[in-house]
Amino acid sequence: MDINQYMGMFLEESREHLQALNSCLLDLENDPGNLTVLDEIFRSAHTIKGMSATMGFTTIAELTHEMENVLDLLRKGTLRANDDITDILFKCVDTLEQLVESVASNSDTAIEIKPLIAKLTAIAKGELPSVAEQHSAQTATTQETEASSGEPSDLDDMEINVVAAARKQGLECYEVQVSLRLGCLLKSARAYMVMNALEELGEVIKSVPTVEELEKENFDNTFQVSIVTSADAENIEAAVLSISEIEKVDVVPVIIPEITEKSAAVADIQAEKPIVSNLDNKVAIDKPAKQAASEHNDKKHKSGQSVRVDIDKLDSLLNLVGELVINKTRLEQIGLTHRLADLIETMEQMDRVTTDLQAVVMKVRMVPVGQVFNRFPRMVRDLSRELNKEINLIIQGEETELDRTVIDEIGDPLVHLLRNSIDHGIEHPAERQAKGKNPVGEVRLIARHEGNNVIIMVEDDGKGINADIIKQKAVDKGMITQAEADKLEPAEAVRLVFLAGFSTADTVTDVSGRGVGMDAVKTKIEELGGMVDVETKIDEGSRFKIRLPLTLAIIQALLVKVSEEIYAIPLGSIDSTINITSQDIKTIQNQEAILLRGQIIPIVRLAKVLNVSNTCQQNQEELFVVIVHIGENRAGIIVDTLIGQQEIVIKSMGKLLAGIKAIAGATILGNGQVALILDVGALKQ
Amino acid sequence: MSELTYSGNEIQLVVFKLGREEYGVTILQVQEIKRITEITRVPHSPDYIKGVMNLRGSVLPVIDLKKRLNLPPEEYTDDTRIIIIKVEDINVGMIVDAVSEVTTIDQNNIEPPQTVVGGIAADYLSGIGKLENRLLILLNADAILGIGQEVKAS
Numbered sequence: 149m150d151i152n153q154y155m156g157m158f159l160e161e162s163r164e165h166l167q168a169l170n171s172c173l174l175d176l177e178n179d180p181g182n183l184t185v186l187d188e189i190f191r192s193a194h195t196i197k198g199m200s201a202t203m204g205f206t207t208i209a210e211l212t213h214e215m216e217n218v219l220d221l222l223r224k225g226t227l228r229a230n231d232d233i234t235d236i237l238f239k240c241v242d243t244l245e246q247l248v249e250s251v252a253s254n255s256d257t258a259i260e261i262k263p264l265i266a267k268l269t270a271i272a273k274g275e276l277p278s279v280a281e282q283h284s285a286q287t288a289t290t291q292e293t294e295a296s297s298g299e300p301s302d303l304d305d306m307e308i309n310v311v312a313a314a315r316k317q318g319l320e321c322y323e324v325q326v327s328l329r330l331g332c333l334l335k336s337a338r339a340y341m342v343m344n345a346l347e348e349l350g351e352v353i354k355s356v357p358t359v360e361e362l363e364k365e366n367f368d369n370t371f372q373v374s375i376v377t378s379a380d381a382e383n384i385e386a387a388v389l390s391i392s393e394i395e396k397v398d399v400v401p402v403i404i405p406e407i408t409e410k411s412a413a414v415a416d417i418q419a420e421k422p423i424v425s426n427l428d429n430k431v432a433i434d435k436p437a438k439q440a441a442s443e444h445n446d447k448k449h450k451s452g453q454s455v456r457v458d459i460d461k462l463d464s465l466l467n468l469v470g471e472l473v474i475n476k477t478r479l480e481q482i483g484l485t486h487r488l489a490d491l492i493e494t495m496e497q498m499d500r501v502t503t504d505l506q507a508v509v510m511k512v513r514m515v516p517v518g519q520v521f522n523r524f525p526r527m528v529r530d531l532s533r534e535l536n537k538e539i540n541l542i543i544q545g546e547e548t549e550l551d552r553t554v555i556d557e558i559g560d561p562l563v564h565l566l567r568n569s570i571d572h573g574i575e576h577p578a579e580r581q582a583k584g585k586n587p588v589g590e591v592r593l594i595a596r597h598e599g600n601n602v603i604i605m606v607e608d609d610g611k612g613i614n615a616d617i618i619k620q621k622a623v624d625k626g627m628i629t630q631a632e633a634d635k636l637e638p639a640e641a642v643r644l645v646f647l648a649g650f651s652t653a654d655t656v657t658d659v660s661g662r663g664v665g666m667d668a669v670k671t672k673i674e675e676l677g678g679m680v681d682v683e684t685k686i687d688e689g690s691r692f693k694i695r696l697p698l699t700l701a702i703i704q705a706l707l708v709k710v711s712e713e714i715y716a717i718p719l720g721s722i723d724s725t726i727n728i729t730s731q732d733i734k735t736i737q738n739q740e741a742i743l744l745r746g747q748i749i750p751i752v753r754l755a756k757v758l759n760v761s762n763t764c765q766q767n768q769e770e771l772f773v774v775i776v777h778i779g780e781n782r783a784g785i786i787v788d789t790l791i792g793q794q795e796i797v798i799k800s801m802g803k804l805l806a807g808i809k810a811i812a813g814a815t816i817l818g819n820g821q822v823a824l825i826l827d828v829g830a831l832k833q
Numbered sequence: 834m835s836e837l838t839y840s841g842n843e844i845q846l847v848v849f850k851l852g853r854e855e856y857g858v859t860i861l862q863v864q865e866i867k868r869i870t871e872i873t874r875v876p877h878s879p880d881y882i883k884g885v886m887n888l889r890g891s892v893l894p895v896i897d898l899k900k901r902l903n904l905p906p907e908e909y910t911d912d913t914r915i916i917i918i919k920v921e922d923i924n925v926g927m928i929v930d931a932v933s934e935v936t937t938i939d940q941n942n943i944e945p946p947q948t949v950v951g952g953i954a955a956d957y958l959s960g961i962g963k964l965e966n967r968l969l970i971l972l973n974a975d976a977i978l979g980i981g982q983e984v985k986a987s
Contacts, residue, residue: 467889506890713873758876799892801875801885803923804978809877814885814892822873822885822892 158203160456162248165192169241170526173234177529180229189237190219196244201334208247211261214268215240220364221272236267238526314376319350320401321376324384327396328369336365338393343373345387350377369395374402459552462513469509473502473820480819499819510797517595517604518546520559524566524593531570538577538588539570545595550602554696557676558604561669565606565692566591568666573610573690583687585609598720601678602696609689613682615641622647642684646670697798697812705796705815706774707823708787711760714823715787716796716815721828723775723782725790730771742773742784749775751784752831757810776828783831798825843937846962848969849916849929851899852907856929857938857962857969864917864924866932869909879979883928888917895926901977902957920974927977936969938962943971 172189176182193212200208215237221227246259314321326342328335339362346352354374357367377384381399388397476498483491521543532539550558574580574589581587592607615638622628622644633641645666673680673694684690705716706725726744733740733751740751751773773784796815801808812827846857847866872884872895881901885892895915899906912931917924946958957976962969 467891469890471889473890760874760876801892802894802925804894804925805875805878805882805885808875811875811877814873816887816890816892820887821871822887824873824875824885 154203157456158199159248159252161199162196162208162244165196166241166245166248167522168192169196169244170238171522173237173241174525174529176229177231177234180234183223186219186223186229190216190223193219198334205247205251207259207261208244208251211240211244211247211265214265214272216365217272218268220366227271227274233271236264236271238530240264240268319376319378320380321353321374322381322384322399323402324373324375324388325396325398325400326371326373326388326394329393329395330369335367335369336363338391339363339365339367339371341391342388342394345391346373346375346377346384349379349384349387350375457512459513462509466509466513469502469506473506473816476502477820507795513552514549515552515555516546517548517550517555517558517602518543520555520562521546521593521595523559524562527563528566528570528591531567535571536576537570537574539574540588540590542590542592543594544592548595548597548602550696554676557672558694558696561672561680561694562593562604562606564666564669565694566593569606569608569610569690569692573608573612575611598695601720604694604696605691606694607689607691612686612688612690613642613645613684614686615639618642618644639683642682645682646680704793705825706793707791707817708754708772708774708785709789709791710754710758710787713760714791714817714821715754715758716794716823716825717774717776717785717828718812718825719793721776721778723777725772725774726784728771728773729769733771744775744784747782749782749784751786753786754826754831755786755788757831776831778829778831783828785826785828785831796823796825842940844940845935845937846969846971847916847935848933849914850931850933851902851929852904855933855967855969856972857936858916858918858972858974860935862918862920862974864919867915867917867926869913869915869928886915886926888924888926891924893917893924893926895928896977898927898929898977918974920978923978925978936964938964938969 169189169192172185172192175185176189179185193215197209197212197216200206200212218227218233218237222229222233227233243259243261243264247261250259324342324346326339328338343352343355343359343362352373352375355362356372361367362371375384379387381401384399385397388394476495479491480495480499482488483495524543525541528539528541531537569591570589574591575583575585577587580589590609592605594603594605594607596603615636619628619633619636619641622641623630623633627644627647628636636644646669647667670680673696676696678694678696680692680694682690682692704719706719706722708715708717728742732742734742736748740753741748742751743749772787772790774787774790775782775784777783794817796817798813799815800806801811801814805811810827810830812825814822814824817823845860847860847863848855848857850856867888870886872886874884875882875894878884881897883895883897883900886895887893897906907930909928910930914929914932915926916929916932917926919925942963943960944963946960957973958970959973960971962971
């Protein structure tokens with residue numbers, strides 16, 4: 149098997165499961181007894197183990213295996229999760245992340261997992277003080293399993309009866325002891341195969357450890373199965389040995405303890421219904437298998453809801469759809485020139501389909517911002533512990549969608565902002581209490597659409613930013629002069645934090661204060677075509693607001709026509725559209741304006757602003773005006789005709805045409821034509 | 834063109850016409866050649882920008898190459914083509930009167946532009962190629978796109 153071809157899948161899935169582990173562990177920390185969460189954790193760990201073992205990454209498999217041991221104890225209730233345990237589990241996840249990344253980067257850096265494994269085994273053995281209470285119960289169970297494995301199993305009365313009944317029917321009962329090869333990776337799978345093989349030969353009446361345990365790989369390398377069968381010992385041995393990775397099989401006839409008259413009689417009676425008990429046994433065996441299968445199905449189902457696609461493939465899909473649209477337009481033209489009514493009709497339907505297709509393909513690129521957000525709770529938890537602060541992270545609007553490319557880039561700036569808020573913003577609990585605030589600090593991470601932007605805000609209810617200190621620092625560092633500082637408004641002074649080389653922390657901590665953070669944040673966001681701003685109030689908190697344009701994002705827009713071209717006005721900035729006559733336009737100091745519901749609204753003639761020859765506007769009686777809001781103000785835009793509302797995808801016009809006045813970008817209409825998107829804010833000079 | 838061998842000293846050119854002159858652009862920069870299609874004007878853009886076109890779902894700026902080189906405009910014909918080139922991550926289309934061929938020229942046969950400055954802006958040229966009795970004006974695509982200089986928004 150060529151491992152490399154699965155590498156990408158392995159990495160992606162491992163990362164996903166690690167992410168799941170992280171968030172589930174956080175849940176577990178808050179609710180230590182939650183079994184669903186534990187199951188989830190167990191499943192993720194198990195999947196990682198399976199995958200890494202298959203891929204041959206033994207270190208990962210080893211560590212997850214040890215984790216599983218602990219997790220299983222937690223799940224069974226023999227252990228109860230406490231801070232020590234979750235901490236160690238978190239550390240395991242971190243180490244796993246490192247391991248996965250080192251696999252990804254192909255580096256051979258040795259990552260030490262021994263100490264962690266030692267800790268995990270210690271927990272499993274109940275050696276951590278906090279675990280002592282459950283200690284005895286735990287060792288008891290392990291001892292039991294240890295005792296039972298390797299020695300002939302004892303059959304209980306019921307089973308003895310079954311065996312006795314079987315003997316009467318001429319069937320023999322064997323005990324099959326199976327030893328798996330040392331280092332066998334998929335023990336449960338092997339055990340399952342052995343079970344299957346045996347069930348084909350006869351009825352399995354007992355297994356040690358139980359089938360459930362086998363499914364969970366809760367056994368060493370050996371297990372025993374008791375089987376009632378018509379086949380002889382050699383056949384059984386051959387059947388089991390045909391399964392790979394089986395070291396040794398011992399088939400021994402079961403010696404039933406001397407049957408007393410009475411129990412023989414009982415056996416006689418029961419001989420009437422061996423099938424029933426056999427059935428029972430069968431059910432008992434089938435059930436766990438089915439459970440396992442349904443568990444498996446659940447997993448399948450979850451991952452089945454999404455499909456991993458290389459972004460390049462999406463791009464080429466998008467291009468192909470574009471090509472399709474162009475050819476469709478050509479067909480339409482042919483229909484029109486040759487007046488083929490049938491063709492025109494068909495093309496109208498096709499038009500609808502292709503437009504939908506185009507929209508869907510474009511939407512596929514959009515990813516909920518939650519993909520970035522979901523890694524923050526863990527980070528905040530670690531930070532708050534490190535800094536001895538209590539922090540409650542609130543995340544809102546995770547479902548807000550952004551283009552994949554933006555999602556990939558926005559993570560780092562957000563990390564910086566959150567770290568800053570927690571390190572600089574939120575005070576220590578004692579300080580907060582002294583100020584009469586809730587000792588638990590609150591950090592909010594909010595995403596939402598606003599007009600044709602996506603806003604991401606990082607808010608804290610900490611001490612705020614002191615403008616005077618900022619000014620002083622800036623002067624000290626020689627970034628501005630004292631005179632400049634004196635002139636600065638507090639709000640502007642606070643923005644100095646975005647300057648390169650600025651840091652207010654008196655001491656450089658591990659968390660922040662190296663003076664590169666905010667500067668980097670600003671640069672990155674501007675690279676993405678966005679803006680970042682800060683608002684702050686002393687002792688009430690600060691708010692960092694990132695405004696990302698919807699480059700590549702889908703927006704609703706009103707399409708209008710001016711001269712020959714179609715322009716798109718983002719619906720987010722439109723108040724209403726009205727019809728007026730040229731008499732309605734008044735002039736105030738040579739500035740055209742209209743009166744709308746008692747409000748004076750300045751008028752902008754789009755044709756004039758865009759410098760395109762206008763064809764019919766002058767003598768047109770009825771004028772179409774789109775009322776837009778620019779910040780607090782409103783303006784009316786006169787256009788030639790209104791076409792309609794449509795969902796459009798903003799496309800960049802490339803570096804060559806970046807920064808053109810009044811144009812925010814371009815979009816491609818259903819017919820393949822390019823329409824420009826108006827930057828409403830820039831219309832008013 | 835009798836030999837098709839390609840040595841390190843030769844470069845391959847896409848040859849196209851502007852008016853009566855023959856121009857060449859290195860084939861490494863050429864992405865594709867399209868027929869003329871609908872072009873949307875962009876207000877406030879430099880005058881040599883014809884507008885933007887739809888290239889399979891992405892928006893592509895199109896340069897009116899004749900305007901850029903100060904050549905007299907002509908009506909579009911059936912031969913008019915858009916050559917799509919890529920320079921430093923920037924994709925752009927150039928309108929040309931006709932695309933004639935792909936040819937190979939030895940670098941020794943290329944004269945630096947300073948020696949033969951004609952009526953057209955020498956900045957936009959990277960040299961003059963001599964091919965038998967033809968002269969090929971080699972475009973400096975970087976300069977055409979204004980890379981390294983501010984794109985003026987009028």
